[in-house]
Amino acid sequence: MTIKTDVIVVGAGLSGLYAAHLLQQQGKTVSLLEARARVGGRLDNHQFNNGDLVDVGGQWIGPGHDGMYALLKKFALDFYPLYDKGQHLLWLGKKARRYSGTIPTLNPWALLQLGWLMWRFDMLARSIDVKAPWSHTKAKQWDSITVESWLKKNSFSKQARELFRISIGAVFAVECSEISLLHALNYAQSSQNLDYLISVGGGAQQDRIHGGSAGLCQKLAHSIGDSLHLNRKVSAINWHANSVTVSSEGHEYEAEKIIVAMPPNQLLRVNFTPALPGVKDQLWQHMPAGSCIKCVAQYEKPFWREQGLSGQAVSLQGDLPVRVTFDNTESGKTAGLLMGFIEGDHARHWGTKSEAQRKAAVLKSFATFFGEQALSPIDYVDKDWAGEEFSRGCYGANPTPGTWTSLGHHLRTPVGPIHFAGTETAEHFTGYMEGALNAAQRCVNELS
Amino acid sequence: MTIKTDVIVVGAGLSGLYAAHLLQQQGKTVSLLEARARVGGRLDNHQFNNGDLVDVGGQWIGPGHDGMYALLKKFALDFYPLYDKGQHLLWLGKKARRYSGTIPTLNPWALLQLGWLMWRFDMLARSIDVKAPWSHTKAKQWDSITVESWLKKNSFSKQARELFRISIGAVFAVECSEISLLHALNYAQSSQNLDYLISVGGGAQQDRIHGGSAGLCQKLAHSIGDSLHLNRKVSAINWHANSVTVSSEGHEYEAEKIIVAMPPNQLLRVNFTPALPGVKDQLWQHMPAGSCIKCVAQYEKPFWREQGLSGQAVSLQGDLPVRVTFDNTESGKTAGLLMGFIEGDHARHWGTKSEAQRKAAVLKSFATFFGEQALSPIDYVDKDWAGEEFSRGCYGANPTPGTWTSLGHHLRTPVGPIHFAGTETAEHFTGYMEGALNAAQRCVNELS
Numbered sequence: 007m008t009i010k011t012d013v014i015v016v017g018a019g020l021s022g023l024y025a026a027h028l029l030q031q032q033g034k035t036v037s038l039l040e041a042r043a044r045v046g047g048r049l050d051n052h053q054f055n056n057g058d059l060v061d062v063g064g065q066w067i068g069p070g071h072d073g074m075y076a077l078l079k080k081f082a083l084d085f086y087p088l089y090d091k092g093q094h095l096l097w098l099g100k101k102a103r104r105y106s107g108t109i110p111t112l113n114p115w116a117l118l119q120l121g122w123l124m125w126r127f128d129m130l131a132r133s134i135d136v137k138a139p140w141s142h143t144k145a146k147q148w149d150s151i152t153v154e155s156w157l158k159k160n161s162f163s164k165q166a167r168e169l170f171r172i173s174i175g176a177v178f179a180v181e182c183s184e185i186s187l188l189h190a191l192n193y194a195q196s197s198q199n200l201d202y203l204i205s206v207g208g209g210a211q212q213d214r215i216h217g218g219s220a221g222l223c224q225k226l227a228h229s230i231g232d233s234l235h236l237n238r239k240v241s242a243i244n245w246h247a248n249s250v251t252v253s254s255e256g257h258e259y260e261a262e263k264i265i266v267a268m269p270p271n272q273l274l275r276v277n278f279t280p281a282l283p284g285v286k287d288q289l290w291q292h293m294p295a296g297s298c299i300k301c302v303a304q305y306e307k308p309f310w311r312e313q314g315l316s317g318q319a320v321s322l323q324g325d326l327p328v329r330v331t332f333d334n335t336e337s338g339k340t341a342g343l344l345m346g347f348i349e350g351d352h353a354r355h356w357g358t359k360s361e362a363q364r365k366a367a368v369l370k371s372f373a374t375f376f377g378e379q380a381l382s383p384i385d386y387v388d389k390d391w392a393g394e395e396f397s398r399g400c401y402g403a404n405p406t407p408g409t410w411t412s413l414g415h416h417l418r419t420p421v422g423p424i425h426f427a428g429t430e431t432a433e434h435f436t437g438y439m440e441g442a443l444n445a446a447q448r449c450v451n452e453l454s
Numbered sequence: 455m456t457i458k459t460d461v462i463v464v465g466a467g468l469s470g471l472y473a474a475h476l477l478q479q480q481g482k483t484v485s486l487l488e489a490r491a492r493v494g495g496r497l498d499n500h501q502f503n504n505g506d507l508v509d510v511g512g513q514w515i516g517p518g519h520d521g522m523y524a525l526l527k528k529f530a531l532d533f534y535p536l537y538d539k540g541q542h543l544l545w546l547g548k549k550a551r552r553y554s555g556t557i558p559t560l561n562p563w564a565l566l567q568l569g570w571l572m573w574r575f576d577m578l579a580r581s582i583d584v585k586a587p588w589s590h591t592k593a594k595q596w597d598s599i600t601v602e603s604w605l606k607k608n609s610f611s612k613q614a615r616e617l618f619r620i621s622i623g624a625v626f627a628v629e630c631s632e633i634s635l636l637h638a639l640n641y642a643q644s645s646q647n648l649d650y651l652i653s654v655g656g657g658a659q660q661d662r663i664h665g666g667s668a669g670l671c672q673k674l675a676h677s678i679g680d681s682l683h684l685n686r687k688v689s690a691i692n693w694h695a696n697s698v699t700v701s702s703e704g705h706e707y708e709a710e711k712i713i714v715a716m717p718p719n720q721l722l723r724v725n726f727t728p729a730l731p732g733v734k735d736q737l738w739q740h741m742p743a744g745s746c747i748k749c750v751a752q753y754e755k756p757f758w759r760e761q762g763l764s765g766q767a768v769s770l771q772g773d774l775p776v777r778v779t780f781d782n783t784e785s786g787k788t789a790g791l792l793m794g795f796i797e798g799d800h801a802r803h804w805g806t807k808s809e810a811q812r813k814a815a816v817l818k819s820f821a822t823f824f825g826e827q828a829l830s831p832i833d834y835v836d837k838d839w840a841g842e843e844f845s846r847g848c849y850g851a852n853p854t855p856g857t858w859t860s861l862g863h864h865l866r867t868p869v870g871p872i873h874f875a876g877t878e879t880a881e882h883f884t885g886y887m888e889g890a891l892n893a894a895q896r897c898v899n900e901l902s
Binding site for chain 1: 594597598599600602603628629630631632634689719722723725729731732733735736739740742743745798799802805806838839840841843846847854855856857859860861
């Protein structure tokens with residue numbers, strides 16, 4: 007029996023959920039199909055043994071994420087600022103330096119260089135039109151060099167370069183060699199600037215959601231009701247000029263329009279009939295997902311706070327897997343959480359290790375920064391998103407060098423009745439939850 | 455009913471066909487599964503209205519392709535040298551210059567620069583171990599810069615740079631901005647050197663096969679007999695430590711081992727259970743296929759030969775889609791064939807046009823180089839491989855910048871009973887038909 011609705015939405019991550027929600031508000035009927043047994047996509051909660059929840063996927067919102075704040079209000083969900091008091095740590099291999107703000111204490115030369123790099127980067131980013139980064143007069147040039155090349159050309163301080171690399175790793179979950187200057191600039195411009203992207207208070211890491219970002223997805227799912235169908239992996243989409251049919255796990259769905267809200271690497275795995283134009287497929291082939299393992303250790307209390315530390319550390323020591331940490335403690339809870347990112351090449355390396363090996367190395371990182379107490383957590387979790395079948399990487403997908411100027415203008419163009427959502431297609435705050443909403447809204451506008 | 459054999463081979467391109475052929479010679483039973491209704495993969499024949507055949511996929515063999523020459527001999531197939539007499543053309547936008555050899559006539563400064571670039575490139579390539587390009591002491595550095603960056607740094611002649619770019623386009627079917635210096639060097643070293651890659655006599659474009667390379671695939675298919683199963687798209691592979699089962703179009707296959715001989719972008723679309731390690735999937739996400747449209751016009755006779763021309767042209771004029779041409783006339787046939795490549799960004803642009811628009815632009819390119827007669831072919835064909843559902847690009851896949859050093863060492867490693875063939879995994883002559891054989895042989899060795 008075929009289920010007929012006005013629209014089919016594929017993927018119940020935040021973008022798909024929000025698109026379905028908006029469509030229903032317009033009075034349209036929707037089938038929202040999700041491959042997993044859960045909603046949320048790259049947003050997910052883990053429950054510790056003591057019952058506390060923690061985000062193991064995307065978690066942050068900040069100023070300008072107006073859609074997110076409005077949605078939280080609508081569903082009566084509370085948010086709270088990430089713990090940002092006390093001093094941060096810069097681990098230089100043998101000793102730790104304490105600092106405040108986003109720029110660590112370095113020797114004056116390195117500091118000057120880092121400041122210059124950040125300033126120069128944001129100056130370039132400012133001139134980009136996020137609706138069409140390929141149209142910039144220097145687009146071809148900027149798309150043909152890696153961020154690593156730009157960095158080497160513009161900085162002579164090894165420490166400044168290494169800190170800039172860590173910032174890029176923390177923002178994109180890739181190495182500076184993997185993305186073009188144009189992509190990095192466009193991404194920064196899409197979220198105001200690089201300073202915003204790496205900041206806590208006033209920046210992209212400012213606030214977190216009580217109950218986790220997955221909690222918001224569950225609220226959205228609840229609002230969608232019976233129109234949500236879990237365990238419906240979509241492996242085939244048959245489309246015509248004005249209609250579309252989807253087969254999934256023995257069920258059939260039919261609609262006039264379809265919104266696919268999946269990461270590019272997952273879109274590649276869908277069998278479209280007729281086959282999509284070569285440029286769409288080629289574009290997605292050139293948008294690999296980043297590599298990130300998110301690691302969280304739970305302690306009886308946030309012991310680092312007693313030492314006047316914020317829980318935020320940046321490490322320049324290459325053999326520790328964790329380069330960046332945050333105090334991920336949920337406001338109002340007793341237990342303290344340290345969260346560390348393993349990113350880019352480190353993520354690929356540690357993704358091949360056992361969970362026990364990874365846990366030991368992560369705790370060693372934490373202990374190096376915050377002391378021996380970090381070796382004795384009461385619980386621990388990590389999530390390697392590259393191993394997750396329906397994500398295969400995170401945070402988002404990054405067009406490889408040359409791609410924005412060659413294939414980028416096909417990113418948001420519909421094909422027949424097929425429209426493309428997902429945070430990768432967002433103009434504003436691409437890569438963030440706000441971007442997921444932005445993309446969903448655009449698709450819904452396209453349909454009306 | 456489940457068909458049980460010793461080995462399953464997925465993909466009846468040259469690599470899969472050869473693997474199955476070798477296994478049968480060892481007395482092993484094989485199921486060779488192919489999604490298409492034909493064998494050959496990225497090798498394919500087109501039949502003109504007059505009955506003549508022409509390669510619309512891979513077609514060339516050259517010195518060192520020992521496996522290919524041996525295979526032709528075994529199946530009593532003849533080969534012949536690509537027409538390489540007369541003078542070549544360099545089209546500079548307003549006028550054509552005639553030249554001989556692989557290095558066109560340029561002003562002395564540009565010529566010196568081009569010579570230096572080629573020499574320098576091959577010097578660097580020579581130091582690479584094709585078994586492990588990631589192990590080179592400069593691997594990280596070379597993998598972090600694009601060929602375009604290297605080119606700009608090493609050449610001040612605009613013409614020399616542009617010719618180098620066209621060479622890279624002709625060899626890789628991508629722009630210089632899309633691949634790292636390390637990938638380009640490794641690829642050249644895998645086939646001797648760059649000079650070999652762009653040469654006709656004594657190089658990678660020396661010889662062609664009577665009846666087309668697809669003819670060789672048909673011979674191989676014939677030798678494999680009933681073990682070949684066409685129209686068997688493999689969308690799911692279930693694997694255990696010592697066995698594997700494959701469902702395809704309602705048929706079931708079981709074996710102890712499996713060789714997958716598919717391009718990386720196609721491997722991404724197979725549903726492996728259990729899911730493959732994150733690093734494999736991430737590697738394939740970082741190996742997009744190149745973009746190439748192969749265009750062939752058929753004329754009553756090879757009229758350019760009468761003008762003392764070889765049919766080989768290189769064009770520096772950006773608005774003509776065709777940058778490189780060859781005389782693709784089959785030895786012994788009356789009709790003359792001009793073949794032109796549309797590559798990289800040009801291929802993506804012209805892939806969105808209608809066949810009629812493309813044909814007009816291609817014939818205009820030919821006429822610009824060889825005169826008005828080129829506007830009146832008796833037949834025409836082009837093939838955009840990005841639009842072909844089971845290839846989605848050609849010639850081969852190219853790891854994006856940063857990938858060789860981050861994920862490259864996972865390229866050839868088996869996972870449980872699963873072994874990986876295809877020209878992309880070849881150590882020698884990767885990207886070529888010889889590479890397809892090389893990879894197949896390696897897999898068969900792994901199994902015994």
